[in-house]
Amino acid sequence: MSCLLSLGISMVIIEDKSLTSPGQKVNSLAGASYSQGQADMYEFARILQAFRAAARDSEIMITARIESFTTRTPEKNEAKELASVQLALEDALARAELYKTSGADAIMIHSKAKSPFEVLSFLSQFRSQDADTPLVVVPTTYGSITDQELHQAGANIIIYANxxxxxxxxxxxxxxxxxxxxxxxxxxxxxxxxxxxxxxxxxxxxxxxxxxxxxxxxxxxxxxxxxxxxxxxxxxxxxxxxxxxxxxxxxxxxxxxxxxxxxxxSQQISPLNNLFLKEKGEDLYIAKL
Structure with a gap:
């Protein structure tokens, strides 16, 4: 955290995917994004608490990125697909509430759908209960919607991710x-x-x-x-x-x-077998052997 603060970073976004080891993350926009599960929400809440403790006495914002929509398995049957989206929505809303109480200053809801339906559904239901917590969206795949429409739906921050x-x-x-x-x-x-x-x-x-x-x-x-x-x-x-x-x-x-x-x-550029995690004070960073 001290390294991030020294660089002048004002916000960190932490995603709630499940990782067993470095390098196993599946991109949220990839077709097989559902192959990587979400972290247990209570375990992830403890991660947020650790970040919050490390960020004490600083103005850095901690944003919890929720992957309920991107990690669900798509269904070919229309009725099953709608049910899957609804379950993901309910999970995302539950996670958002827990993450807020665990140190998150803002919530990012992610989706790889071509339609903004998933995100708009989350924004609507979240805002019906919470008018203040900043909400972050990334319309890379559902770019047909305008910034104004997203703001009107309750989004505060719109990221043009890549x-x-x-x-x-x-x-x-x-x-x-x-x-x-x-x-x-x-x-x-x-x-x-x-x-x-x-x-x-x-x-x-x-x-x-x-x-x-x-x-x-x-x-x-x-x-x-x-x-x-x-x-x-x-x-x-x-x-x-x-x-x-x-x-x-x-x-x-x-x-x-x-x-x-x-x-x-997805294409590897340099070998990874000569890299390892090294400690410097309270921070971890990747170094070469």
Whole structure:
């Protein structure tokens, strides 16, 4: 927590999925998101209490992210599907009440449905009992609804979860094709992880590594400068579009799809067998052997 505070972070969002070991998280928007269950709500409440205790005397907000809708198993039968959604809604509302009393300052309700029905149902029922607790939504898949409609339904914070990364990848992919026409066969940064990132189009990782690098070839320096400049220009363009139209899908023509991003993120870039958890004071962080 002290590390987060030192970085100036004002909110942490903690999701209530069940994890048995690091690296086993299934993306909430993935088709198989139901394969990962939710944490026991009372065990998760204790996690929130621990965060609250660690955040004492600070202004950082703790938000509990509820995954009841994304972890349920979809049903092909319409009646069974409606029943499944209703059970998930009831579970989400029960969790929200418990999490509020366990230290959560805000509640995030997540959904991967193409329709905003699940989220709107939660907002309506939650707000009928609680007019004050901040509610967070992420309309990545149900982007047909406007920000104004979500606010009117009771949402306080709307997150465009991965739009800027999708914008960056779109921009750097284009400049890479222009600068490195032989990137799939012949070009090399001289670093296996970087080359793998280029091949997989994981430009978020690649630019981060290039920016930290102390020594680069002339061609790599040129690539870094142009890629970062073009990425910034395109990201700013997407931000302007989103702010103007107040709709998550307004930028769809300027960014890769969420499905493409999931595919990119699913591809391993560097080996994990030389990483381990290390303690520093009260904090844990990932370090190299």
């Amino acid at each position: 739009h800027l990364m999708r914008a960056k990848i779109t921009a750097v992919d284009a400049i890479s094709t222009f600068l490195l026409p032989t990137r799939q066969s012949g070009f090399s940064f001289g670093n296996k992880s970087w080359d793998r990132a280029l091949q997989c189009r994981n430009f978020g990782y690649l630019l981060q590594q290039l920016e930290k690098a102390e020594s680069l070839s002339e061609s790599a320096l040129e690539y870094r400068a142009l890629a970062m400049r073009y990425a910034l220009i395109h990201v700013k363009k997407v931000i302007r579009v989103l702010l103007k139209d107040q709709n998550a899908r307004a930028a769809d023509n300027y960014i890769i799809t969420a499905k493409e991003l999931l595919n990119i993120n």
